[in-house]
Amino acid sequence: MRVILYTGKGGVGKTTASAATGLRLAAAGLPTLVVSADPAHSLGDVLDCCLSPQPQTVAPHLDAVELDAREELGRHWGALRDYLVTLFRSQGLDEVLAEELALIPGAEELATLVAVDDWARASQYEAIVVDCGPTDSTLRLVTLPEVSDSALRVLLRIQRAITTLLKPLASRVTPAPLPDGRVFREAERMLYETLDRIRARLIDPQTTARLVVTPERLVIDEARRAYRDLSLFEVRCDAVVMNRLFPDAVADEIFFQDWLEVQRGRMKEVESFFSPLPVLTAPLQEDEIVGLEALSAHAASLFDEWDAAAILGVSGALRLEASGPGYRLKMPLPGVSADELDVVVVENELHVSAGDRRRALFLPDTLSGAAIHRARIEGNELLIEFVLAPSPQAQPR
């Protein structure tokens, strides 16, 4: 199952690129679903039709859907949420505030991913294109399985302690409602099944992100950070979309000559920074891109000679290699300088911080007890050399 995620700074053309890609795939005969996971939906506007949280057919082989994350959340973890609302209300909070507080951080994003994964598992589609919304929310989406993993483990441990140790006593002395079995089951399902399968979907080689940019400094800088952060969480990128390029025809106008010069420079910079990812381009159109015809033309510019469904470029994957007496871990981490990087082993986890993101990776058994010998940046990769703990020597008799 091919899953393509579109992300980028606000307003750069993500929704347009997602819809255009969906249309291109469908036109090639691939049953495709375009999902709007951006809470501020505009997929319906771009496709010039009215969408709902249920997929509906918008063109031959093409369905589209605007997800309702809260509804998905209620479907999967309603009991957990209802319990939290009751708990907060019992503490004197009013209904609205209790409902706001009961929104488990990131749970909506998680519910969104579950819906995408459900469609990816169903045999109805061969490709899913996701309009992820602005970079920040995309990164919340992809980093979430790991972040919630640790938060939920703590939550579960506390809940278990309450029920097993305190429930008989607590129900007599406190008016706060205690969680019942359904709450536990939902939390456990979230922890042990959902997070694993979401994570597996995100790092699947058939899932890739495409970064949409325009030839503007701030937009490109944000995409560079997104590329680094996605790589840190092992989500592969396979292409960059450079949208809204001034067509060469404007070179006749003196006013645009400087702009064209700047644009060429930015294009070169993007090609070199994101290499080996290809840069797909689309010109600035005279008018908004709305409706199937305009979207097909946009797709034709973007993909030109490219196959829209293919993995267009390879952004590397995490590798562990034997090296002399120890091991070497190679992690793609484009555009990171040594001074914004921190690498440390805590028990059996490797903690890598790049900029303001941090990831904890479970080390494989092979590296159990290993220590970091050194870490350095080589090209676009972080290279960590491990030395193994000396194996316990047989005692002389």
Ligand SMILES: Nc1ncnc2c1ncn2[C@@H]1O[C@H](COP(=O)(O)OP(=O)(O)OP(=O)(O)O)[C@@H](O)[C@H]1O
């Ligand atoms: N190449 C282009 N030429 C002209 N207009 C464009 C082009 N690409 C996108 N647009 C227009 O720019 C507007 C924003 O595009 P779009 O909604 O795809 O951006 P977005 O990145 O999804 O924005 P948001 O962050 O708000 O979700 C739309 O009106 C769209 O029609």
Ligand SMILES: [Mg+2]
């Ligand atoms: Mg959008």
